[in-house]
Amino acid sequence: MTPQKILIIKPSALGDIIHTLPLVAAIKKKYSGSHITWVVGKNFQDILAGNPDIDELIIFDRQRWGGGILRFFQSIQEIWIFFQKIHSGHYDVVIDLQGLFRSAAMTIVSRSPVRIGFSNARELAFLSYNRRVKTPPNVIHAVDRYKLLAHAMGVEEVENSFPVFLSKKERDFVRDSLVKYTLKCTFIAIAPGARWLTKRWPSEYFAQTMDKFAKKQDKVTFVLVGAKGDKEIGEQIIQHCQTNVSICNLIGKTSLKELAAILEKANVVLSNDSGPMHLSVAMGTPTLGIFGPTYPEKTGPYGSQHYAIKKNLCDRKCKRSCDHNLRCLHAITPTEVSEFLETMLERSLNGCKVVKNADK
Numbered sequence: 001m002t003p004q005k006i007l008i009i010k011p012s013a014l015g016d017i018i019h020t021l022p023l024v025a026a027i028k029k030k031y032s033g034s035h036i037t038w039v040v041g042k043n044f045q046d047i048l049a050g051n052p053d054i055d056e057l058i059i060f061d062r063q064r065w066g067g068g069i070l071r072f073f074q075s076i077q078e079i080w081i082f083f084q085k086i087h088s089g090h091y092d093v094v095i096d097l098q099g100l101f102r103s104a105a106m107t108i109v110s111r112s113p114v115r116i117g118f119s120n121a122r123e124l125a126f127l128s129y130n131r132r133v134k135t136p137p138n139v140i141h142a143v144d145r146y147k148l149l150a151h152a153m154g155v156e157e158v159e160n161s162f163p164v165f166l167s168k169k170e171r172d173f174v175r176d177s178l179v180k181y182t183l184k185c186t187f188i189a190i191a192p193g194a195r196w197l198t199k200r201w202p203s204e205y206f207a208q209t210m211d212k213f214a215k216k217q218d219k220v221t222f223v224l225v226g227a228k229g230d231k232e233i234g235e236q237i238i239q240h241c242q243t244n245v246s247i248c249n250l251i252g253k254t255s256l257k258e259l260a261a262i263l264e265k266a267n268v269v270l271s272n273d274s275g276p277m278h279l280s281v282a283m284g285t286p287t288l289g290i291f292g293p294t295y296p297e298k299t300g301p302y303g304s305q306h307y308a309i310k311k312n313l314c315d316r317k318c319k320r321s322c323d324h325n326l327r328c329l330h331a332i333t334p335t336e337v338s339e340f341l342e343t344m345l346e347r348s349l350n351g352c353k354v355v356k357n358a359d360k
Helices: 014-030 042-048 069-074 076-087 101-110 142-151 168-177 203-216 228-240 256-265 275-282 334-352
Strands: 005-009 035-041 056-060 093-096 114-118 131-133 186-191 220-224 246-249 268-272 287-291 307-310
Touching (some): 005 014, 014 042, 014 142, 014 275, 042 256, 093 101, 114 142, 131 142, 186 275, 186 334, 203 220, 220 228, 228 246, 275 287, 307 334
Parallel strands (some): 005 093, 114 131, 186 220, 186 268, 220 246
8 A cells, every 4th residue: 555644753863864864755756645744853843844855844842841740741731732643643654763762652652554663673662663674783874774664665765865955045144154254265164062072072183183274275264063052162172273274163153954054065074973964964065074982884974975083992882971081082183184184175176076955
């Protein structure tokens, strides 16, 4: 039976949502007459706006509804409306890409006859599926892992495209923000933030990289980007810079779509393992990711024109904490990063940058 109504459950995070875009585009192409609804976190809905593959968004406001029992009960009516909307959707297929207890609850409430998810989903979420997809024993990238769920729906062809649609307003934001830097012919975006401390390359290393690069490339502007919580990191980078580096600090000053427009405009992007790194890939800009405890094979910048630097110096699988003073991150030197960026920039200026996303 051809599914008429499909529900995608992927509330967060930014990088994971971007990794899901090829799957959704392939499903829409296969079942062009279907109505696709996406459950997405409130903070990330902007990135899906204007996407023709998505017919409807259901907003999951975790920040408002979480944070303790009192807040939960204060929001009980809103939560009831949220689940009632899923329940009344009468979906033919539900795909749970989050694989956690809360997404499993949404899957169950939907009462869909076909509920797809990974057989190794956490928090017993796999119990809510009646079509469980196994992942191979070898390490595969998250994008390729999600493609397995498309195959479970009979969708074999999944293109490696990450459609993010920008409006003229968002591109005008880039023009207006960088108007003072138009004489600089090279534009490198720097995303120095990350949710985990163990993913953050030292701010002084970013500054040293910018110093080294600017000495060789005098017509270059570095644009710092990130969330409001990254403001202190941006200020530290500026303070650590020793030379007269051209810097435009936009940290905390952009929406997600404006951030996407900035990343699209850049010649090259340097980023920690974070959402902006994956957004840069989606915008088709050559991206260099710096990795500490996480694995580029699983969550690195996806595609042949993007690169990741990682040092494997210990056997311990660190995540949010490290017993070795972040030596894996500290072993990545500003010199090698600067040289890597030079090579990537040369390729970018020679026309190796992929085709950009279209306007709405």
